[in-house]
Amino acid sequence: MAHAIRQLGMMIITVCSRLLFRPVAAGWVRSKRRADDLIGK
Protein backbone atom coordinates (compact mmCIF):
# COMPACT_ATOMS: atom_id res chain seq x y z
CA MET A 1 0.00 0.00 0.00
CA ALA A 2 2.73 2.43 1.06
CA HIS A 3 4.65 1.48 -2.04
CA ALA A 4 1.68 2.17 -4.28
CA ILE A 5 1.10 5.57 -2.64
CA ARG A 6 4.77 6.41 -3.12
CA GLN A 7 4.60 5.40 -6.77
CA LEU A 8 1.51 7.52 -7.29
CA GLY A 9 3.13 10.47 -5.55
CA MET A 10 6.20 10.18 -7.72
CA MET A 11 4.07 10.02 -10.85
CA ILE A 12 2.30 13.23 -9.88
CA ILE A 13 5.64 14.88 -9.11
CA THR A 14 7.01 13.71 -12.47
CA VAL A 15 4.08 15.20 -14.37
CA CYS A 16 4.36 18.50 -12.47
CA SER A 17 8.10 18.54 -13.02
CA ARG A 18 7.73 17.96 -16.76
CA LEU A 19 5.19 20.75 -17.00
CA LEU A 20 7.49 23.15 -15.18
CA PHE A 21 10.93 22.17 -16.49
CA ARG A 22 12.45 20.98 -19.73
CA PRO A 23 14.70 17.91 -19.55
CA VAL A 24 18.32 18.94 -19.17
CA ALA A 25 20.90 18.30 -21.86
CA ALA A 26 23.44 15.50 -21.69
CA GLY A 27 27.18 16.08 -21.24
CA TRP A 28 28.58 18.70 -18.90
CA VAL A 29 25.99 21.24 -17.78
CA ARG A 30 26.30 24.04 -15.26
CA SER A 31 25.13 22.86 -11.87
CA LYS A 32 21.99 24.49 -10.56
CA ARG A 33 22.32 22.87 -7.18
CA ARG A 34 22.24 25.35 -4.33
CA ALA A 35 24.97 25.43 -1.76
CA ASP A 36 22.41 25.59 1.07
CA ASP A 37 20.90 22.33 -0.15
CA LEU A 38 23.95 20.29 0.74
CA ILE A 39 22.31 18.19 3.43
CA GLY A 40 18.57 18.39 2.64
CA LYS A 41 16.48 15.52 1.29
Next chain:
Amino acid sequence: MTPSSIILGIGGYLGHDANAALLIDGRLVAASQEERFTRRKHDGRFPENAVRDCLAIGGVAPNDVDTCVFAEKPFQATFFDQSGEPGNAFTRWLGRIVPEGVAGWYTKPARHLLPRASFHFAWHHISHVAGAFHTSPFERCAFLCVDGKGEDYSASAGVISDDAIDLAWEQPYENGLGLLYTLVTYHLGFPSFGSEYKVMGLAPYGRPVLSDRLAQLYTTDERGGLRLHAPVKFRWDSMSSAVQLVTEATGIPARGKGDPLTPAHIDLAASLQKIFEDEVFKMAHFVRAITGERNLIFCGGCAQNCVAAGKLRAARVFEALFNSPVGGDMGSGLGAGALYARMQNKGTPLRIDPRGYYLGSEPGPAPSTAEPWKLSYQGSLHDFIAAELALGKTVGWVRGGMELGARALGARSILADPRQPGMQSRLNLAVKFRESFRPFAPAVLAEHAGEWFDSTEESDFMNYTANLRPELRAPLLPAFASLKEQLDFQRCALPSVVHVDFSARLQTVHADVHPDFHRLLRAFHVLTGVPILINTSFNVSGQPIVRTATEAWECFLNTDLDLLVLGDEVFRNPQQKSREQKLAWLTQFANSA
Protein backbone atom coordinates in the same frame (compact mmCIF):
# COMPACT_ATOMS: atom_id res chain seq x y z
CA MET B 1 35.12 14.97 28.91
CA THR B 2 31.76 14.68 27.16
CA PRO B 3 32.12 15.03 23.41
CA SER B 4 30.27 17.97 21.90
CA SER B 5 29.66 16.39 18.53
CA ILE B 6 29.04 12.75 17.61
CA ILE B 7 28.37 12.30 13.91
CA LEU B 8 27.60 9.04 12.21
CA GLY B 9 27.97 8.90 8.42
CA ILE B 10 26.14 6.18 6.51
CA GLY B 11 26.78 5.45 2.85
CA GLY B 12 26.19 2.94 0.08
CA TYR B 13 22.75 2.14 1.38
CA LEU B 14 20.91 2.89 -1.86
CA GLY B 15 22.98 0.50 -3.93
CA HIS B 16 26.14 -1.25 -2.83
CA ASP B 17 29.02 -1.26 -0.34
CA ALA B 18 26.97 -0.01 2.60
CA ASN B 19 29.25 1.49 5.20
CA ALA B 20 29.43 3.62 8.31
CA ALA B 21 31.90 6.06 9.82
CA LEU B 22 31.99 7.70 13.24
CA LEU B 23 33.39 11.15 13.90
CA ILE B 24 33.66 12.47 17.44
CA ASP B 25 34.47 16.17 17.77
CA GLY B 26 35.73 16.23 14.18
CA ARG B 27 38.04 13.26 14.71
CA LEU B 28 37.53 10.08 12.68
CA VAL B 29 37.21 7.29 15.23
CA ALA B 30 36.03 4.30 13.19
CA ALA B 31 34.82 3.30 9.75
CA SER B 32 33.58 -0.04 8.57
CA GLN B 33 31.82 -1.86 5.73
CA GLU B 34 28.73 -4.01 6.10
CA GLU B 35 30.00 -6.77 3.77
CA ARG B 36 32.71 -7.67 6.26
CA PHE B 37 30.02 -8.65 8.76
CA THR B 38 27.34 -10.19 6.59
CA ARG B 39 29.92 -11.95 4.37
CA ARG B 40 27.98 -10.83 1.30
CA LYS B 41 30.29 -8.94 -1.05
CA HIS B 42 29.26 -5.34 -1.79
CA ASP B 43 26.29 -5.70 0.55
CA GLY B 44 24.02 -2.69 0.06
CA ARG B 45 21.55 -3.28 2.87
CA PHE B 46 21.31 -0.97 5.87
CA PRO B 47 24.74 -1.27 7.55
CA GLU B 48 23.53 -2.08 11.05
CA ASN B 49 26.55 -4.25 11.86
CA ALA B 50 28.99 -1.64 10.61
CA VAL B 51 27.20 1.04 12.63
CA ARG B 52 27.30 -1.03 15.80
CA ASP B 53 30.97 -1.83 15.21
CA CYS B 54 31.81 1.86 14.83
CA LEU B 55 29.88 2.74 17.98
CA ALA B 56 31.65 -0.03 19.91
CA ILE B 57 35.07 1.16 18.76
CA GLY B 58 34.14 4.74 19.65
CA GLY B 59 32.76 3.71 23.05
CA VAL B 60 29.44 5.48 22.47
CA ALA B 61 25.87 4.24 22.73
CA PRO B 62 23.33 4.62 19.91
CA ASN B 63 21.50 7.18 22.03
CA ASP B 64 24.63 9.33 22.17
CA VAL B 65 24.69 9.92 18.41
CA ASP B 66 23.32 13.38 17.78
CA THR B 67 23.67 13.56 13.99
CA CYS B 68 23.34 10.92 11.29
CA VAL B 69 24.25 11.92 7.75
CA PHE B 70 23.43 9.75 4.75
CA ALA B 71 25.63 9.89 1.68
CA GLU B 72 22.77 10.26 -0.75
CA LYS B 73 19.48 12.06 -1.13
CA PRO B 74 16.84 9.32 -1.29
CA PHE B 75 14.07 11.59 -2.49
CA GLN B 76 16.06 12.86 -5.47
CA ALA B 77 17.35 9.39 -6.30
CA THR B 78 13.86 7.90 -6.18
CA PHE B 79 12.52 10.66 -8.39
CA PHE B 80 15.19 9.95 -11.00
CA ASP B 81 14.64 6.20 -10.84
CA GLN B 82 10.89 6.64 -11.32
CA SER B 83 10.88 9.38 -13.93
CA GLY B 84 14.16 8.79 -15.77
CA GLU B 85 14.85 12.51 -15.59
CA PRO B 86 17.24 14.42 -13.35
CA GLY B 87 15.75 16.48 -10.55
CA ASN B 88 15.30 20.21 -10.69
CA ALA B 89 14.46 23.14 -8.47
CA PHE B 90 10.95 21.76 -8.03
CA THR B 91 12.08 18.36 -6.77
CA ARG B 92 14.72 19.95 -4.57
CA TRP B 93 12.09 22.20 -3.05
CA LEU B 94 9.88 19.19 -2.44
CA GLY B 95 12.84 17.36 -0.95
CA ARG B 96 13.25 20.13 1.59
CA ILE B 97 9.64 20.25 2.73
CA VAL B 98 8.65 16.58 2.85
CA PRO B 99 8.68 15.18 6.38
CA GLU B 100 10.98 12.36 7.41
CA GLY B 101 8.09 9.90 7.27
CA VAL B 102 7.90 10.23 3.47
CA ALA B 103 11.38 8.79 3.21
CA GLY B 104 10.50 6.33 5.96
CA TRP B 105 11.36 3.25 3.91
CA TYR B 106 14.87 4.62 3.76
CA THR B 107 15.34 6.00 7.25
CA LYS B 108 13.34 3.46 9.24
CA PRO B 109 16.18 1.12 10.26
CA ALA B 110 18.41 4.05 11.16
CA ARG B 111 15.63 5.70 13.19
CA HIS B 112 15.04 2.45 15.02
CA LEU B 113 18.73 2.24 15.89
CA LEU B 114 19.39 5.95 16.56
CA PRO B 115 16.28 7.39 18.20
CA ARG B 116 17.83 10.72 19.19
CA ALA B 117 19.83 11.59 16.09
CA SER B 118 18.87 14.31 13.64
CA PHE B 119 18.98 13.05 10.05
CA HIS B 120 20.59 14.78 7.09
CA PHE B 121 21.14 13.78 3.47
CA ALA B 122 24.24 14.80 1.54
CA TRP B 123 24.56 14.85 -2.24
CA HIS B 124 26.27 11.60 -3.14
CA HIS B 125 29.14 13.16 -5.09
CA ILE B 126 29.67 15.88 -2.51
CA SER B 127 30.07 13.12 0.07
CA HIS B 128 32.82 11.61 -2.06
CA VAL B 129 34.44 15.00 -2.49
CA ALA B 130 34.31 15.91 1.20
CA GLY B 131 35.74 12.54 2.22
CA ALA B 132 38.60 12.94 -0.23
CA PHE B 133 39.31 16.59 0.51
CA HIS B 134 39.46 16.33 4.27
CA THR B 135 41.89 13.40 4.10
CA SER B 136 43.99 15.04 1.37
CA PRO B 137 47.02 17.32 1.75
CA PHE B 138 45.25 20.23 0.00
CA GLU B 139 43.77 23.40 1.50
CA ARG B 140 41.99 24.25 -1.72
CA CYS B 141 41.66 22.33 -4.96
CA ALA B 142 39.52 21.39 -7.91
CA PHE B 143 37.59 18.16 -7.76
CA LEU B 144 36.48 15.66 -10.36
CA CYS B 145 34.05 13.03 -9.15
CA VAL B 146 33.09 10.29 -11.61
CA ASP B 147 31.06 7.22 -10.79
CA GLY B 148 28.27 5.06 -12.10
CA LYS B 149 25.47 7.10 -10.65
CA GLY B 150 24.87 9.67 -7.96
CA GLU B 151 21.24 10.56 -7.34
CA ASP B 152 20.72 11.53 -10.98
CA TYR B 153 24.16 12.30 -12.38
CA SER B 154 27.39 10.52 -13.19
CA ALA B 155 30.13 13.15 -12.95
CA SER B 156 30.63 16.45 -11.18
CA ALA B 157 33.34 19.08 -10.98
CA GLY B 158 34.09 22.22 -9.06
CA VAL B 159 36.29 23.67 -6.34
CA ILE B 160 36.49 22.87 -2.65
CA SER B 161 38.27 24.68 0.17
CA ASP B 162 37.84 24.71 3.92
CA ASP B 163 35.11 27.31 3.79
CA ALA B 164 33.29 26.69 0.50
CA ILE B 165 32.21 24.04 -1.97
CA ASP B 166 31.47 25.29 -5.46
CA LEU B 167 29.78 22.51 -7.41
CA ALA B 168 30.08 24.15 -10.82
CA TRP B 169 29.44 21.50 -13.47
CA GLU B 170 27.85 18.10 -13.62
CA GLN B 171 26.78 15.41 -16.06
CA PRO B 172 23.16 14.43 -15.53
CA TYR B 173 21.80 10.94 -16.25
CA GLU B 174 23.43 7.64 -15.40
CA ASN B 175 24.36 6.30 -18.83
CA GLY B 176 27.80 7.89 -18.84
CA LEU B 177 31.40 6.72 -18.64
CA GLY B 178 30.95 4.54 -15.56
CA LEU B 179 28.00 2.70 -17.05
CA LEU B 180 29.85 2.13 -20.33
CA TYR B 181 32.65 0.44 -18.37
CA THR B 182 30.20 -1.71 -16.44
CA LEU B 183 28.29 -2.65 -19.58
CA VAL B 184 31.38 -3.88 -21.41
CA THR B 185 32.48 -5.65 -18.22
CA TYR B 186 29.19 -7.59 -18.36
CA HIS B 187 29.78 -8.33 -22.03
CA LEU B 188 33.23 -9.70 -21.22
CA GLY B 189 31.71 -12.31 -18.92
CA PHE B 190 32.24 -10.67 -15.54
CA PRO B 191 28.64 -10.10 -14.49
CA SER B 192 29.06 -9.90 -10.73
CA PHE B 193 28.92 -6.44 -9.29
CA GLY B 194 32.21 -4.59 -8.98
CA SER B 195 34.16 -6.64 -11.52
CA GLU B 196 35.42 -3.64 -13.47
CA TYR B 197 38.86 -3.99 -11.91
CA LYS B 198 39.20 -7.39 -13.61
CA VAL B 199 38.80 -5.71 -17.00
CA MET B 200 41.35 -3.10 -15.97
CA GLY B 201 43.72 -5.95 -15.12
CA LEU B 202 42.99 -7.73 -18.39
CA ALA B 203 43.48 -4.66 -20.61
CA PRO B 204 47.31 -4.65 -20.77
CA TYR B 205 47.26 -8.08 -22.43
CA GLY B 206 45.38 -6.69 -25.43
CA ARG B 207 45.57 -4.02 -28.11
CA PRO B 208 43.12 -1.11 -28.17
CA VAL B 209 42.01 -1.79 -31.74
CA LEU B 210 38.26 -1.80 -31.09
CA SER B 211 37.84 1.71 -29.72
CA ASP B 212 36.23 3.00 -32.91
CA ARG B 213 33.65 0.22 -32.89
CA LEU B 214 32.81 0.83 -29.24
CA ALA B 215 32.46 4.53 -30.04
CA GLN B 216 29.29 3.69 -31.99
CA LEU B 217 27.61 3.20 -28.62
CA TYR B 218 27.95 6.78 -27.38
CA THR B 219 28.44 10.42 -28.14
CA THR B 220 31.14 12.45 -26.47
CA ASP B 221 32.85 15.81 -26.82
CA GLU B 222 36.20 17.45 -26.16
CA ARG B 223 35.28 17.89 -22.48
CA GLY B 224 34.63 14.20 -21.80
CA GLY B 225 30.86 14.56 -21.87
CA LEU B 226 30.23 10.93 -22.77
CA ARG B 227 26.71 9.56 -22.92
CA LEU B 228 25.42 6.28 -24.31
CA HIS B 229 22.83 6.50 -27.06
CA ALA B 230 20.71 3.89 -25.31
CA PRO B 231 18.99 4.74 -22.02
CA VAL B 232 20.69 1.90 -20.15
CA LYS B 233 20.24 1.77 -16.39
CA PHE B 234 22.18 0.23 -13.53
CA ARG B 235 19.75 -2.64 -13.24
CA TRP B 236 20.34 -6.27 -14.01
CA ASP B 237 17.56 -6.48 -16.63
CA SER B 238 18.59 -3.27 -18.37
CA MET B 239 22.26 -4.26 -18.41
CA SER B 240 21.56 -7.80 -19.63
CA SER B 241 19.58 -6.60 -22.65
CA ALA B 242 22.08 -3.84 -23.44
CA VAL B 243 24.93 -6.36 -23.72
CA GLN B 244 23.53 -7.13 -27.18
CA LEU B 245 24.33 -3.54 -28.18
CA VAL B 246 28.01 -4.18 -27.49
CA THR B 247 27.87 -7.34 -29.58
CA GLU B 248 26.26 -5.46 -32.47
CA ALA B 249 28.74 -2.59 -32.30
CA THR B 250 31.88 -4.70 -32.04
CA GLY B 251 30.87 -7.92 -33.81
CA ILE B 252 32.24 -9.84 -30.83
CA PRO B 253 29.87 -12.26 -29.10
CA ALA B 254 29.33 -11.78 -25.40
CA ARG B 255 31.50 -14.09 -23.33
CA GLY B 256 29.77 -16.38 -20.87
CA LYS B 257 30.99 -16.38 -17.30
CA GLY B 258 33.90 -18.79 -17.05
CA ASP B 259 34.30 -19.26 -20.80
CA PRO B 260 37.83 -18.98 -22.25
CA LEU B 261 39.00 -15.45 -22.99
CA THR B 262 39.57 -14.99 -26.72
CA PRO B 263 42.06 -12.48 -28.18
CA ALA B 264 39.06 -10.41 -29.35
CA HIS B 265 37.72 -10.18 -25.79
CA ILE B 266 41.14 -9.16 -24.52
CA ASP B 267 41.40 -6.48 -27.21
CA LEU B 268 37.95 -5.27 -26.22
CA ALA B 269 39.13 -4.84 -22.62
CA ALA B 270 42.16 -2.88 -23.85
CA SER B 271 39.95 -0.70 -26.05
CA LEU B 272 37.55 0.04 -23.22
CA GLN B 273 40.37 1.01 -20.88
CA LYS B 274 41.80 3.28 -23.59
CA ILE B 275 38.45 5.03 -24.03
CA PHE B 276 38.13 5.38 -20.29
CA GLU B 277 41.56 6.95 -19.94
CA ASP B 278 40.98 9.30 -22.89
CA GLU B 279 37.68 10.51 -21.46
CA VAL B 280 39.12 11.00 -17.97
CA PHE B 281 41.98 13.01 -19.44
CA LYS B 282 39.52 15.18 -21.37
CA MET B 283 37.51 15.73 -18.20
CA ALA B 284 40.63 16.64 -16.25
CA HIS B 285 41.69 19.19 -18.88
CA PHE B 286 38.18 20.63 -18.81
CA VAL B 287 38.21 20.91 -15.02
CA ARG B 288 41.63 22.55 -15.12
CA ALA B 289 40.34 25.09 -17.64
CA ILE B 290 37.14 25.99 -15.78
CA THR B 291 38.64 26.16 -12.30
CA GLY B 292 42.20 27.37 -12.89
CA GLU B 293 43.21 25.35 -9.84
CA ARG B 294 46.63 23.70 -9.55
CA ASN B 295 45.57 20.67 -7.50
CA LEU B 296 42.94 18.04 -8.19
CA ILE B 297 41.00 15.52 -6.17
CA PHE B 298 39.91 12.56 -8.27
CA CYS B 299 37.18 10.56 -6.57
CA GLY B 300 34.04 8.48 -7.09
CA GLY B 301 33.88 4.84 -8.07
CA CYS B 302 35.62 5.44 -11.42
CA ALA B 303 38.62 6.88 -9.58
CA GLN B 304 39.22 3.34 -8.31
CA ASN B 305 40.70 2.79 -11.76
CA CYS B 306 44.23 3.23 -10.45
CA VAL B 307 45.71 2.87 -13.95
CA ALA B 308 43.92 5.99 -15.13
CA ALA B 309 44.73 7.76 -11.86
CA GLY B 310 48.41 6.87 -12.15
CA LYS B 311 48.60 8.10 -15.74
CA LEU B 312 46.73 11.27 -14.87
CA ARG B 313 49.14 12.02 -12.04
CA ALA B 314 52.19 11.27 -14.19
CA ALA B 315 50.90 13.47 -17.05
CA ARG B 316 50.79 16.53 -14.76
CA VAL B 317 47.50 17.86 -16.06
CA PHE B 318 47.38 19.29 -12.55
CA GLU B 319 50.48 20.01 -10.50
CA ALA B 320 49.32 17.56 -7.84
CA LEU B 321 46.62 14.92 -7.79
CA PHE B 322 45.03 13.11 -4.89
CA ASN B 323 43.12 9.92 -5.60
CA SER B 324 41.15 9.01 -2.52
CA PRO B 325 41.82 5.43 -1.39
CA VAL B 326 38.19 5.19 -0.34
CA GLY B 327 36.84 7.34 -3.15
CA GLY B 328 34.25 4.72 -4.07
CA ASP B 329 31.04 4.08 -2.18
CA MET B 330 32.78 2.19 0.60
CA GLY B 331 34.05 5.53 1.91
CA SER B 332 30.94 7.61 1.28
CA GLY B 333 29.77 7.44 4.89
CA LEU B 334 33.08 8.91 5.94
CA GLY B 335 32.55 11.69 3.40
CA ALA B 336 29.00 12.45 4.50
CA GLY B 337 30.15 12.65 8.12
CA ALA B 338 33.04 14.91 7.14
CA LEU B 339 30.68 17.16 5.19
CA TYR B 340 28.51 17.72 8.24
CA ALA B 341 31.54 18.22 10.50
CA ARG B 342 32.93 20.91 8.17
CA MET B 343 29.56 22.67 8.20
CA GLN B 344 29.62 22.61 11.99
CA ASN B 345 33.15 23.98 11.96
CA LYS B 346 32.11 26.84 9.67
CA GLY B 347 35.35 27.35 7.80
CA THR B 348 37.75 26.21 10.51
CA PRO B 349 40.11 23.81 8.76
CA LEU B 350 39.08 20.21 9.31
CA ARG B 351 41.83 17.68 8.73
CA ILE B 352 40.93 14.06 9.21
CA ASP B 353 43.69 11.61 10.02
CA PRO B 354 42.62 8.27 8.58
CA ARG B 355 45.38 6.45 10.57
CA GLY B 356 46.40 4.41 7.57
CA TYR B 357 42.73 3.51 7.04
CA TYR B 358 42.97 0.79 9.69
CA LEU B 359 39.65 1.97 11.05
CA GLY B 360 37.79 -1.27 11.77
CA SER B 361 37.74 -3.72 14.64
CA GLU B 362 40.53 -6.05 15.82
CA PRO B 363 40.44 -9.72 14.71
CA GLY B 364 39.99 -11.16 18.19
CA PRO B 365 41.62 -14.36 19.52
CA ALA B 366 42.45 -17.41 17.42
CA PRO B 367 39.81 -20.16 17.55
CA SER B 368 40.55 -23.00 19.94
CA THR B 369 40.53 -25.48 17.04
CA ALA B 370 43.65 -23.80 15.71
CA GLU B 371 45.68 -24.48 18.84
CA PRO B 372 47.19 -27.86 17.73
CA TRP B 373 48.63 -26.19 14.64
CA LYS B 374 50.37 -23.33 16.43
CA LEU B 375 54.07 -22.90 15.72
CA SER B 376 56.66 -21.63 18.12
CA TYR B 377 59.34 -19.33 16.83
CA GLN B 378 62.50 -17.68 18.06
CA GLY B 379 63.10 -13.94 17.92
CA SER B 380 60.66 -11.44 16.50
CA LEU B 381 57.53 -12.36 14.58
CA HIS B 382 58.55 -10.08 11.73
CA ASP B 383 61.98 -11.70 11.32
CA PHE B 384 60.49 -15.19 11.47
CA ILE B 385 57.80 -14.51 8.88
CA ALA B 386 60.25 -12.67 6.61
CA ALA B 387 62.45 -15.78 6.63
CA GLU B 388 59.49 -18.06 5.86
CA LEU B 389 58.40 -15.80 3.01
CA ALA B 390 61.92 -15.87 1.58
CA LEU B 391 61.69 -19.67 1.56
CA GLY B 392 58.65 -19.42 -0.72
CA LYS B 393 55.92 -19.81 1.89
CA THR B 394 52.59 -18.04 1.39
CA VAL B 395 51.30 -16.30 4.49
CA GLY B 396 47.94 -15.03 5.71
CA TRP B 397 48.66 -11.93 7.78
CA VAL B 398 45.95 -10.77 10.20
CA ARG B 399 46.97 -8.09 12.65
CA GLY B 400 45.37 -5.01 14.16
CA GLY B 401 42.33 -3.02 13.07
CA MET B 402 40.68 -3.95 9.76
CA GLU B 403 41.26 -1.79 6.68
CA LEU B 404 38.51 0.35 5.18
CA GLY B 405 38.15 0.05 1.42
CA ALA B 406 38.66 -2.51 -1.27
CA ARG B 407 42.38 -3.03 -0.73
CA ALA B 408 44.19 -5.04 1.90
CA LEU B 409 46.90 -2.80 3.27
CA GLY B 410 48.73 -5.17 5.58
CA ALA B 411 46.11 -5.88 8.24
CA ARG B 412 44.09 -8.61 6.44
CA SER B 413 46.54 -9.59 3.72
CA ILE B 414 47.96 -12.60 1.94
CA LEU B 415 51.70 -12.12 1.49
CA ALA B 416 54.28 -13.88 -0.65
CA ASP B 417 57.75 -13.50 -2.10
CA PRO B 418 57.55 -11.86 -5.56
CA ARG B 419 60.88 -13.42 -6.64
CA GLN B 420 59.47 -16.94 -6.64
CA PRO B 421 58.85 -18.29 -10.15
CA GLY B 422 55.21 -19.16 -10.80
CA MET B 423 53.96 -17.39 -7.68
CA GLN B 424 51.31 -15.46 -9.62
CA SER B 425 49.67 -18.64 -10.93
CA ARG B 426 50.10 -20.42 -7.61
CA LEU B 427 48.34 -17.68 -5.67
CA ASN B 428 45.64 -17.15 -8.28
CA LEU B 429 44.75 -20.78 -8.80
CA ALA B 430 45.45 -22.52 -5.47
CA VAL B 431 44.92 -19.76 -2.94
CA LYS B 432 42.57 -17.16 -4.39
CA PHE B 433 40.79 -19.51 -6.83
CA ARG B 434 40.49 -16.82 -9.46
CA GLU B 435 41.50 -16.07 -13.05
CA SER B 436 45.16 -16.78 -13.79
CA PHE B 437 45.73 -13.45 -15.58
CA ARG B 438 45.00 -11.33 -12.52
CA PRO B 439 48.10 -9.43 -11.41
CA PHE B 440 49.12 -8.84 -7.80
CA ALA B 441 50.13 -5.62 -6.16
CA PRO B 442 53.61 -5.00 -4.76
CA ALA B 443 53.96 -3.55 -1.28
CA VAL B 444 57.30 -1.74 -1.36
CA LEU B 445 59.28 0.10 1.28
CA ALA B 446 58.62 3.74 0.37
CA GLU B 447 62.27 4.70 0.84
CA HIS B 448 63.30 2.16 -1.81
CA ALA B 449 60.42 2.54 -4.29
CA GLY B 450 62.45 4.74 -6.63
CA GLU B 451 65.07 2.02 -7.07
CA TRP B 452 62.47 -0.24 -8.68
CA PHE B 453 59.74 1.98 -10.09
CA ASP B 454 59.65 5.18 -12.13
CA SER B 455 57.73 7.14 -9.52
CA THR B 456 58.80 8.17 -6.04
CA GLU B 457 55.44 9.73 -5.23
CA GLU B 458 53.36 8.14 -2.53
CA SER B 459 50.82 5.44 -3.29
CA ASP B 460 50.19 4.38 0.28
CA PHE B 461 46.86 2.76 -0.45
CA MET B 462 47.44 1.12 -3.85
CA ASN B 463 45.69 4.05 -5.44
CA TYR B 464 48.09 4.67 -8.35
CA THR B 465 50.09 2.60 -10.77
CA ALA B 466 53.75 3.17 -11.59
CA ASN B 467 56.08 1.44 -14.05
CA LEU B 468 59.08 -0.79 -13.48
CA ARG B 469 62.29 1.08 -14.21
CA PRO B 470 63.40 0.46 -17.83
CA GLU B 471 66.78 -1.02 -16.89
CA LEU B 472 65.02 -3.77 -14.91
CA ARG B 473 62.90 -4.95 -17.84
CA ALA B 474 63.62 -7.88 -20.13
CA PRO B 475 63.18 -7.10 -23.85
CA LEU B 476 59.68 -8.17 -24.83
CA LEU B 477 59.08 -10.68 -27.58
CA PRO B 478 57.46 -9.13 -30.66
CA ALA B 479 54.35 -11.24 -30.36
CA PHE B 480 52.83 -13.84 -28.08
CA ALA B 481 50.78 -16.75 -29.32
CA SER B 482 48.47 -16.87 -26.32
CA LEU B 483 47.51 -15.22 -23.07
CA LYS B 484 49.31 -17.99 -21.20
CA GLU B 485 52.53 -17.44 -23.16
CA GLN B 486 52.34 -13.73 -22.41
CA LEU B 487 51.66 -14.47 -18.75
CA ASP B 488 54.50 -16.96 -18.39
CA PHE B 489 57.10 -14.81 -20.13
CA GLN B 490 59.88 -13.92 -17.66
CA ARG B 491 59.63 -10.15 -18.21
CA CYS B 492 61.57 -9.13 -15.09
CA ALA B 493 62.87 -10.43 -11.78
CA LEU B 494 59.48 -9.94 -10.08
CA PRO B 495 56.88 -10.95 -12.69
CA SER B 496 54.09 -11.69 -10.22
CA VAL B 497 53.80 -8.02 -9.21
CA VAL B 498 54.69 -6.39 -12.53
CA HIS B 499 52.06 -6.49 -15.24
CA VAL B 500 52.80 -7.39 -18.87
CA ASP B 501 53.06 -3.69 -19.73
CA PHE B 502 55.51 -3.25 -16.80
CA SER B 503 52.99 -1.34 -14.72
CA ALA B 504 52.37 -2.14 -11.08
CA ARG B 505 49.70 -1.09 -8.61
CA LEU B 506 52.02 0.07 -5.86
CA GLN B 507 51.52 0.21 -2.17
CA THR B 508 54.31 2.41 -0.90
CA VAL B 509 54.78 1.53 2.76
CA HIS B 510 55.87 4.35 5.06
CA ALA B 511 56.91 3.69 8.64
CA ASP B 512 54.59 6.42 9.92
CA VAL B 513 51.52 5.29 7.93
CA HIS B 514 51.81 1.49 8.14
CA PRO B 515 54.36 0.89 10.95
CA ASP B 516 53.74 -2.82 11.54
CA PHE B 517 53.74 -3.73 7.86
CA HIS B 518 56.82 -1.55 7.33
CA ARG B 519 58.66 -3.58 9.93
CA LEU B 520 57.91 -6.83 8.13
CA LEU B 521 59.01 -5.44 4.77
CA ARG B 522 62.21 -4.13 6.31
CA ALA B 523 62.99 -7.57 7.72
CA PHE B 524 62.38 -9.13 4.30
CA HIS B 525 64.59 -6.50 2.67
CA VAL B 526 67.46 -7.17 5.08
CA LEU B 527 67.21 -10.86 4.37
CA THR B 528 66.82 -10.81 0.60
CA GLY B 529 67.86 -7.39 -0.66
CA VAL B 530 64.38 -6.98 -2.15
CA PRO B 531 62.14 -4.41 -0.40
CA ILE B 532 58.96 -5.78 -1.97
CA LEU B 533 56.29 -8.32 -1.06
CA ILE B 534 53.20 -9.50 -2.89
CA ASN B 535 50.24 -8.08 -0.99
CA THR B 536 46.75 -9.26 -1.87
CA SER B 537 43.55 -9.26 0.10
CA PHE B 538 42.92 -12.13 2.48
CA ASN B 539 39.93 -13.76 0.81
CA VAL B 540 39.06 -16.09 -2.00
CA SER B 541 37.31 -15.13 -5.20
CA GLY B 542 33.90 -13.63 -4.46
CA GLN B 543 34.42 -13.50 -0.71
CA PRO B 544 34.65 -10.25 1.26
CA ILE B 545 38.02 -9.77 2.96
CA VAL B 546 38.18 -11.72 6.23
CA ARG B 547 37.50 -9.69 9.35
CA THR B 548 37.89 -11.90 12.42
CA ALA B 549 40.47 -14.48 13.41
CA THR B 550 37.82 -17.18 13.08
CA GLU B 551 36.98 -16.16 9.50
CA ALA B 552 40.68 -16.06 8.69
CA TRP B 553 41.15 -19.56 10.08
CA GLU B 554 38.23 -20.95 8.07
CA CYS B 555 39.53 -19.32 4.88
CA PHE B 556 43.04 -20.61 5.67
CA LEU B 557 41.78 -24.19 5.99
CA ASN B 558 40.15 -23.98 2.57
CA THR B 559 43.15 -22.68 0.65
CA ASP B 560 46.72 -23.82 0.00
CA LEU B 561 48.21 -21.04 2.13
CA ASP B 562 51.19 -22.29 4.14
CA LEU B 563 51.11 -20.13 7.27
CA LEU B 564 48.63 -17.96 9.12
CA VAL B 565 49.57 -15.10 11.43
CA LEU B 566 46.86 -14.12 13.91
CA GLY B 567 48.14 -11.30 16.07
CA ASP B 568 51.47 -12.55 17.42
CA GLU B 569 50.67 -16.22 16.88
CA VAL B 570 51.62 -18.30 13.86
CA PHE B 571 49.80 -21.41 12.63
CA ARG B 572 50.61 -23.91 9.94
CA ASN B 573 47.99 -25.23 7.57
CA PRO B 574 46.68 -28.66 8.60
CA GLN B 575 45.91 -29.36 4.90
CA GLN B 576 43.16 -31.72 5.96
CA LYS B 577 40.84 -30.86 3.12
CA SER B 578 40.94 -32.21 -0.40
CA ARG B 579 40.81 -29.88 -3.37
CA GLU B 580 37.23 -31.02 -3.98
CA GLN B 581 36.24 -30.03 -0.44
CA LYS B 582 37.88 -26.65 -0.85
CA LEU B 583 36.10 -26.04 -4.14
CA ALA B 584 32.81 -27.04 -2.54
CA TRP B 585 33.38 -24.48 0.23
CA LEU B 586 34.11 -21.90 -2.42
CA THR B 587 30.73 -22.29 -4.12
CA GLN B 588 29.00 -20.20 -1.43
CA PHE B 589 30.78 -17.16 -2.88
CA ALA B 590 30.25 -18.08 -6.53
CA ASN B 591 27.58 -15.48 -7.22
CA SER B 592 29.91 -12.66 -6.21
CA ALA B 593 32.98 -13.95 -8.04
